[in-house]
Amino acid sequence: MKARVKWLDHMSFIGESPSGHSVVMDGSPQNGGRDLGVRPMEMVLLGLGGCTAYDVVLLLQKSRQHVNLCEVHLEAERADTVPAVFSGIKVHFMVGGQALDPSRVERSVKLSAEKYCSVTRMLEPTVAVSYTWEIVDALPSTDDTDDG
Numbered sequence: 001m002k003a004r005v006k007w008l009d010h011m012s013f014i015g016e017s018p019s020g021h022s023v024v025m026d027g028s029p030q031n032g033g034r035d036l037g038v039r040p041m042e043m044v045l046l047g048l049g050g051c052t053a054y055d056v057v058l059l060l061q062k063s064r065q066h067v068n069l070c071e072v073h074l075e076a077e078r079a080d081t082v083p084a085v086f087s088g089i090k091v092h093f094m095v096g097g098q099a100l101d102p103s104r105v106e107r108s109v110k111l112s113a114e115k116y117c118s119v120t121r122m123l124e125p126t127v128a129v130s131y132t133w134e135i136v137d138a139l140p141s142t143d144d145t146d147d148g
Contacts, residue, residue, distance in 0.1 A: 055112035069096030
């Protein structure tokens with residue numbers, strides 16, 4: 001896998017992914033940036049959230065669960081000294097759907113955390129990552145359309 005990050009100006013950069021997508025990264029104004037995009041460490045945190053959410057939704061769908069909502073809330077702590085690496089990350093899932101089986105939701109979150117999420121696996125040697133979950137009210141079904 002190859003990617004490219006190109007400096008634009010000030011402290012702004014554009015990241016180009018292997019799949020052809022781009023994302024703008026920028027520094028804070030106090031560090032010479034113009035606040036035009038996410039910070040690089042925010043990208044790492046978002047990568048963790050996206051990776052584990054992908055796993056959980058896929059695992060729930062494969063276990064025939066009718067999931068229609070999956071939100072991941074992440075809270076990271078960083079070291080006080082340079083390099084200000086992540087020291088701990090709390091990952092909380094809010095999952096909704098039709099008659100979800102709590103044991104399957106729990107198993108999906110656990111499998112992502114312990115086996116499938118590549119980002120978690122990379123971070124865990126140096127970062128304490130914890131996972132929690134809850135089942136919340138589902139979004140209204142989009143299967144029932146009223147053409148009237």
